Amino acid sequence: MKDEKLTPIDAGRCQAEIKEGSFMTLGPRAMQRCESVPSWVAVEIKDGKLYGAMALCDSCKQVCAKLMPHVQFWDLQEGQADAS
Numbered sequence: 001m002k003d004e005k006l007t008p009i010d011a012g013r014c015q016a017e018i019k020e021g022s023f024m025t026l027g028p029r030a031m032q033r034c035e036s037v038p039s040w041v042a043v044e045i046k047d048g049k050l051y052g053a054m055a056l057c058d059s060c061k062q063v064c065a066k067l068m069p070h071v072q073f074w075d076l077q078e079g080q081a082d083a084s
């Protein structure tokens with residue numbers, strides 16, 4: 001593993017990628033970037049170090065919280081942890 005810099009957070013647009021099409025769509029579906037304006041930063045911490053972070057809108061935050069319960073959410077404006 002290379003020691004790469006973290007991808008900068010895009011504060012202007014949600015960085016979640018969602019699958020196009022419905023459940024009934026046949027064939028491969030493209031991943032499409034969410035168009036919403038983010039209000040959260042999802043932060044993943046592993047072994048006490050910042051592992052990754054991405055900007056998320058409200059609805060993608062809900063999905064992310066269910067899929068990845070260990071992820072913390074910081075308020076994008078304040079840069080603070082959600083839980084005080």
Ligand SMILES: [Zn+2]
Pocket residue numbers: 014015016034035036056057058059060061
């Ligand atoms: Zn989103």
